[in-house]
Amino acid sequence: MPVARRETSDGRVIAHVDLDCFYVQVEQRKQPNLRGLPTAVIQYNSYKGGALIAVSYEARRCGVKRSMRGDEAKEACPQIQLVQVPVARGKADLNSYRTAGSEVVSVLSQKGRCERASIDEVYLDLTHAAEAMLMETPPESMQDFEEEVLNSHVLGLEIQDGSDAKEEVRKWLCRSDASYQDKLLACGALIVSDLRMQVLKATEFTCSAGIAHNKMLAKLASAMNKPAQQTVVPNSSVEGLLASLPIKKMKHLGGKLGSSVQCDLGVNTVGDLLQFSEEKLQQLYGINTGTWLWNIARGISGEEVEGRLLPKSHGSGKTFPGPQALKTIDSVQHWLNELCEELNERLHSDLDQNKRMAQTLTLHARVYKTGDSDSHKKFPSKSCPLRYGTRKIQEDALILFQAGLRDFLGFCSKAHGSENNNWGVTSLSVSASKIVSIPSGTNSIIKYFGGQFPSSSTSNQSLDVVIDGAAPSSPSGSESCSGLVPYESQLEYQYPEDTGVKLSEACLYQQDPLRNFSNKADDLTEESSFMSPLGSGDRMTRDEPRRELPAKDHRLVSNSSSLKAVGKKKRAGKQLQCAITVPEPEISYLPFQSQDINQLFQALVQTGLRPVLCGMLVRKLIWHAINVLDFIDATMNGCCGAFVRDLNDMPLLTSTLKMVGIMSQAICVVLFDPVSAMGNSSIINFFSNYRNTQSSLEQKNVKNVEGVKISSSLGSESADDGYSTPNRVGQPVEHPREEIDTNKSGCSAGNMPQGRQAWSYNVDDIDPSIIDELPPEIQQEFRTWLRPHKRPNVVKRGSSITHYFLPDKTR
DNA sequence: ACGGATAATACA
DNA sequence: TTGTATTAT
Numbered sequence: 001m002p003v004a005r006r007e008t009s010d011g012r013v014i015a016h017v018d019l020d021c022f023y024v025q026v027e028q029r030k031q032p033n034l035r036g037l038p039t040a041v042i043q044y045n046s047y048k049g050g051a052l053i054a055v056s057y058e059a060r061r062c063g064v065k066r067s068m069r070g071d072e073a074k075e076a077c078p079q080i081q082l083v084q085v086p087v088a089r090g091k092a093d094l095n096s097y098r099t100a101g102s103e104v105v106s107v108l109s110q111k112g113r114c115e116r117a118s119i120d121e122v123y124l125d126l127t128h129a130a131e132a133m134l135m136e137t138p139p140e141s142m143q144d145f146e147e148e149v150l151n152s153h154v155l156g157l158e159i160q161d162g163s164d165a166k167e168e169v170r171k172w173l174c175r176s177d178a179s180y181q182d183k184l185l186a187c188g189a190l191i192v193s194d195l196r197m198q199v200l201k202a203t204e205f206t207c208s209a210g211i212a213h214n215k216m217l218a219k220l221a222s223a224m225n226k227p228a229q230q231t232v233v234p235n236s237s238v239e240g241l242l243a244s245l246p247i248k249k250m251k252h253l254g255g256k257l258g259s260s261v262q263c264d265l266g267v268n269t270v271g272d273l274l275q276f277s278e279e280k281l282q283q284l285y286g287i288n289t290g291t292w293l294w295n296i297a298r299g300i301s302g303e304e305v306e307g308r309l310l311p312k313s314h315g316s317g318k319t320f321p322g323p324q325a326l327k328t329i330d331s332v333q334h335w336l337n338e339l340c341e342e343l344n345e346r347l348h349s350d351l352d353q354n355k356r357m358a359q360t361l362t363l364h365a366r367v368y369k370t371g372d373s374d375s376h377k378k379f380p381s382k383s384c385p386l387r388y389g390t391r392k393i394q395e396d397a398l399i400l401f402q403a404g405l406r407d408f409l410g411f412c413s414k415a416h417g418s419e420n421n422n423w424g425v426t427s428l429s430v431s432a433s434k435i436v437s438i439p440s441g442t443n444s445i446i447k448y449f450g451g452q453f454p455s456s457s458t459s460n461q462s463l464d465v466v467i468d469g470a471a472p473s474s475p476s477g478s479e480s481c482s483g484l485v486p487y488e489s490q491l492e493y494q495y496p497e498d499t500g501v502k503l504s505e506a507c508l509y510q511q512d513p514l515r516n517f518s519n520k521a522d523d524l525t526e527e528s529s530f531m532s533p534l535g536s537g538d539r540m541t542r543d544e545p546r547r548e549l550p551a552k553d554h555r556l557v558s559n560s561s562s563l564k565a566v567g568k569k570k571r572a573g574k575q576l577q578c579a580i581t582v583p584e585p586e587i588s589y590l591p592f593q594s595q596d597i598n599q600l601f602q603a604l605v606q607t608g609l610r611p612v613l614c615g616m617l618v619r620k621l622i623w624h625a626i627n628v629l630d631f632i633d634a635t636m637n638g639c640c641g642a643f644v645r646d647l648n649d650m651p652l653l654t655s656t657l658k659m660v661g662i663m664s665q666a667i668c669v670v671l672f673d674p675v676s677a678m679g680n681s682s683i684i685n686f687f688s689n690y691r692n693t694q695s696s697l698e699q700k701n702v703k704n705v706e707g708v709k710i711s712s713s714l715g716s717e718s719a720d721d722g723y724s725t726p727n728r729v730g731q732p733v734e735h736p737r738e739e740i741d742t743n744k745s746g747c748s749a750g751n752m753p754q755g756r757q758a759w760s761y762n763v764d765d766i767d768p769s770i771i772d773e774l775p776p777e778i779q780q781e782f783r784t785w786l787r788p789h790k791r792p793n794v795v796k797r798g799s800s801i802t803h804y805f806l807p808d809k810t811r
Numbered sequence: 812a813c814g815g816a817t818a819a820t821a822c823a
Numbered sequence: 824t825t826g827t828a829t830t831a832t
Contacts, residue, residue: 022832043815051815053832066832067814085815092816118818118832252820255830288821313818321813362826368812381826426812 010235011181013130013188014123014305016218017108017196017209019101020227022120023054025205026100027083038062038077042070043085043092047321049074050084057227089338091318094119095346103203105309111191115306123215124195125305130187139186140174149173149193153225156237182234185211189232196230216301217241219251238299243271250296257285261293273297310354310435316342317364317429325368325424332425333398336363339430340393347388347432358432361386361393363400366427367408379408386432397430 019025023041028034038059042050049070062077073080086093101119108114113125139145150166157172159165172178173186188211196207210221212233220241221231233241248258250270264284267273273281274297282290295301316339326332350356362383369377382400387393409423 044813047813051813053815069813094816120832252830257829286822311818315817317816319813319815321815325812360825378827383825427815429816431817 010213010300011127011184012213013126013184013211014213014215014218015126015188015192015209015211016117016215016222017104017122017124017192017199017207018222018226019104019120019205019207021054021056022101022205023085023097024056024083026097028056029100029204030096031083034081034083037081038064038079039081039083040064040070040073041083041085042073043087045070045084048072050082053085089342090335091316091338091342093342100203100205102309104199104205104207107199107202108195109309111195113305113307115308116310123218123305124192126188126191126211127184129191130184133187133191134183138174138183139190140176142174145170145173145190146193146197148197149190151229152189152193153229153231154189155221155224155231155233155241179235181213182236185213185232185234189230192230196228214299214301215303215305216251216296217299220245220249235299239271242297242299243269245270247272257289261285270297310350310356312435313431313433314343314346314350314358314435315429315431316340316346317427317431319366319427320425322426325426326428327420327424329402329420332401332428333394335428336397336401336430337394339428340397341390343430343432344388344390344393350435351388354437356435356437357388358386359434359436360384360432361396361400362431362433363397363404364427364429364431365401365404365425367405367423367425369409369423371422377408380404393430401428 024039027041028039036058037056038061039056040052040059041054042052044050047069049072052064052066052068052070052073055064055066055073059073059077059080062080064073064077064080068076070082073082086096088095097119101116104120105114105116105122108122108124111124111126111129115123117123133139150169152169152173154169154172157168159168173189175182175186178186192209192211196209199205199207206228208222208226208228209230210218210224210233211230212218212221213235217233217238221233224231246269247253247262247267250258252258253261261273262268265273265276273293276294276297278291278294280290281293284290285293318335318339320326320335326335347358350358360383362381364381365379367379382404384396384400387396405423
């Protein structure tokens with residue numbers, strides 16, 4: 001349910017744009033001879049002519065409906081042209097539609113904030129553009145209008161019989177006695193019609209649109225006149241519209257909730273909800289949903305148009321209906337491999353094109369169980385940190401599946417090989433989520449404060465980058481993972497602590513038997529090596545087997561302007577030495593070295609910004625640092641990354657949450673002063689101040705956490721992956737049990753060394769106006785930290801460890 | 812258990 | 824937090 005916000009800030013101009021039968025249009029653009037013909041897009045030709053997923057308006061007029069089968073469609077409309085969805089790796093490949101959708105977005109995102117709501121829908125916030133037009137060139141001053149805008153539909157505008165609709169629309173658009181809001185909508189209509197023409201020109205796609213004062217109404221309106229038309233919803237027509245709008249037509253009410261509402265309250269239309277008090281609705285449907293219902297009955301919807309042009313997750317899935325159900329681990333592995341390959345491809349596109357990386361891998365499956373009583377039990381979804389590289393994703397996905405299967409089957413079933421007659425997989429999907437931008441944001445901040453950091457000038461030298469060829473990758477291929485591996489044995493597998501270093505080194509450089517067979521492009525990224533700043537000895541000098549580095553692979557070539565390649569050997573002793581290979585040039589981060597975080601904070605304070613803002617900046621920097629390390633880890637499987645992985649690479653462990661705080665600390669220490677992480681350092685001291693505030697309960701938690709850590713070398717290790725071997729270099733962190741934060745410790749100034757100001761802060765106490773002090777290009781990012789979300793339905797459970805470094809997104 | 816593949820979001 | 828459920832196209 002959307003956030004139920006009460007404010008009726010409805011001077012806004014919101015548009016919803018919807019591509020008409022989008023997949024059909026994409027195919028028709030590919031094959032122009034299909035234009036104007038009744039056409040449908042189908043996938044999987046095999047069964048009953050395939051499933052219809054898009055139907056042209058010509059075909060709809062013939063009575064063809066989506067969710068018909070290809071055969072039925074032929075029956076209803078013999079002339080229909082059926083086009084198949086492209087197939088890749090044995091499954092539907094929707095990429096052409098995704099890119100076509102992006103083309104449209106790039107046109108539509110020009111006149112205001114744009115939210116890509118789905119592959120073929122966007123919301124636009126055109127408030128500013130409309131206001132500007134009203135100021136500069138109001139419709140009433142215009143001589144004539146484009147034909148297109150005169151085709152708009154204006155809800156509630158009476159068109160007399162025999163009168164000219166376009167003339168009526170023209171008059172409505174330039175009514176000088178209209179309300180301010182209506183005038184804004186008129187401007188919106190002009191803008192949207194112009195945008196739609198631009199879309200047509202640039203992409204050859206037609207779309208329909210709704211223009212209203214909020215998202216909900218705009219969405220309703222865009223569906224009212226299709227295809228290739230637009231509809232305006234003036235305030236005056238809202239009441240009438242909702243009064244006759246069936247509940248189920250409303251977004252979010254098309255399913256069970258809508259049915260309940262109809263049932264419980266005995267209502268049919270949205271307007272019928274007007275008679276119920278907000279309290280009543282809340283009492284029935286919860287605080288958020290109740291308020292939301294109360295609002296929509298009045299045409300109120302405070303949802304913001306999110307400025308988001310890209311998807312928040314990527315997924316690849318396939319169903320195996322009926323007889324096609326997968327009955328063996330091997331077949332599951334085969335399909336997982338295909339799905340992961342596609343996912344990997346898309347992740348790499350996203351990385352290349354958008355500089356984003358996903359952090360979580362999730363596996364979903366539908367599995368039936370024959371015979372057993374609880375055969376309706378759902379197969380559990382499982383997730384783990386996402387490591388980049390096809391094979392890693394494939395391995396992890398299989399492990400996740402096996403873990404899920406183990407849960408699903410319970411302990412009853414013995415693990416016998418790969419043959420199992422008890423179950424069948426009817427659908428598989430892998431998805432990648434928690435996508436973050438890689439640290440160009442840090443860069444932008446640093447640039448903004450460029451040169452203002454005292455003594456932080458070690459700059460590039462502080463991060464020495466080694467460009468190196470490949471090191472061996474996992475020998476665990478398909479074969480070592482086949483068969484049902486008992487989950488417990490994976491979990492318990494561990495390396496002896498004291499031999500950690502040697503062992504990992506040995507593993508790291510062992511010859512990979514599969515290496516010569518690797519020929520996939522992505523292997524380049526997963527096989528790159530990464531040197532630890534903490535590792536003993538200089539591994540770079542070892543004459544390990546090395547793959548030639550193709551110069552053309554830009555992923556392995558760093559941009560020397562921001563990252564210095566120091567060759568194979570240079571190790572400057574005590575300075576931070578990170579060997580980093582970046583997937584793209586341009587990536588630079590932390591071009592300074594801070595002796596401790598507080599110094600950074602102080603440096604920021606000296607720039608004149610308010611301390612609370614500086615605290616946010618510090619956090620943001622560290623937050624990006626975390627991303628960097630994840631990135632390094634994912635790309636390199638390096639030793640720095642191993643730090644993180646020790647703490648983080650625990651697929652399937654639910655106690656990961658507890659680790660986050662400690663992980664953050666480890667990252668911080670490693671990034672800022674890894675050498676000192678081995679001994680005493682100002683950072684350690686800095687953090688040790690927090691130990692005092694630690695409660696005994698928290699101590700207990702930490703203890704558990706450590707226990708978990710020791711026995712949690714799950715996943716890659718079980719796959720005998722030299723890279724993923726926990727690369728325990730000495731003691732990971734000197735004081736791993738230091739508390740990270742408590743809800744209120746917030747960092748009282750008394751705890752601060754030398755009585756400096758605290759750089760921590762409490763989001764609740766922040767005056768949002770501080771953001772205005774920031775440069776515009778950063779403001780937006782910070783705003784999202786402060787944006788209040790919804791009232792929690794339940795009282796927040798007190799978690800003793802808050803995320804010290806992560807921005808508090810929930811207020 | 813053929814409305815498939817994919818995405819977002821709310822909630823526990 | 825992870826995992827589940829709902830909704831939509």
